[in-house]
Amino acid sequence: MANRWIVDMHHFLGDDGLPAVRRGTLVSFLGAIVESVSAVQGTEASMVDVRCRRRPRHQPCAGVIDAFEEPDSDAIIWYCPVCGDEGYIANWMGTPWDCRPARAARPVYGEAAGTLHFSPAAERAWQRLDGTLRVRLLNDVFCVHCLGGSSMALEHATVKGHELVLHGTCTACGHAVVRVVEDAG
Numbered sequence: 001m002a003n004r005w006i007v008d009m010h011h012f013l014g015d016d017g018l019p020a021v022r023r024g025t026l027v028s029f030l031g032a033i034v035e036s037v038s039a040v041q042g043t044e045a046s047m048v049d050v051r052c053r054r055r056p057r058h059q060p061c062a063g064v065i066d067a068f069e070e071p072d073s074d075a076i077i078w079y080c081p082v083c084g085d086e087g088y089i090a091n092w093m094g095t096p097w098d099c100r101p102a103r104a105a106r107p108v109y110g111e112a113a114g115t116l117h118f119s120p121a122a123e124r125a126w127q128r129l130d131g132t133l134r135v136r137l138l139n140d141v142f143c144v145h146c147l148g149g150s151s152m153a154l155e156h157a158t159v160k161g162h163e164l165v166l167h168g169t170c171t172a173c174g175h176a177v178v179r180v181v182e183d184a185g
Helices: 026-040 120-128 131-138
Strands: 004-008 046-051 064-069 076-079 086-090 141-143 148-150 152-160 163-170 176-181
Touching: 004 026, 026 046, 026 064, 026 076, 026 086, 120 152, 120 163, 131 163, 131 176, 141 163, 141 176
Parallel strands: 004 086
Antiparallel strands: 046 064, 064 076, 076 086, 141 148, 152 163, 163 176
16 A cells, blocks of 8 residues: 655754754655755656655565646645655755755755854955845855755854855755855955
8 A cells, every 4th residue: 555645844854954864764765856856846747766665565666756846835746656655745945955946045044043153354244245146155065075066054254364254064964164255355
């Protein structure tokens, strides 16, 4: 018998806005679906390149998940055409699994939590930057732990010479990341 999963992705986040569960779980599977659907940004059913995780009769299901973003509710609907497993994923926008190219609406977790610590010079330099540029700077950092691009939970900033130095953590893995903005100081 197939399962029907109705989940809210915010339930799987810790107080810091990062996933509070380990890899290899149902949450990793659901997160992979969100990542795949949000990366393509379509409302038509598409192969999201996520294999089904069910094991009917103790054998791995051969299905590949079909999923799409429901247009009126911002939820993701997914279905395995082989075993019938299906689900409804709500509240995925703004989570670390959200891979939409335009992340202007994504919350900056450190800033949202009120934990920012800026030197006075850094505060002035930060405020002089265009709002769109600030969002792009925080949503396009390189994480050495993930070995790729991610977004930053901004924690503090300083000015060194003519450079604004932003310090925070990767929203995908929690590893420390730094972003330097030249000629901003």
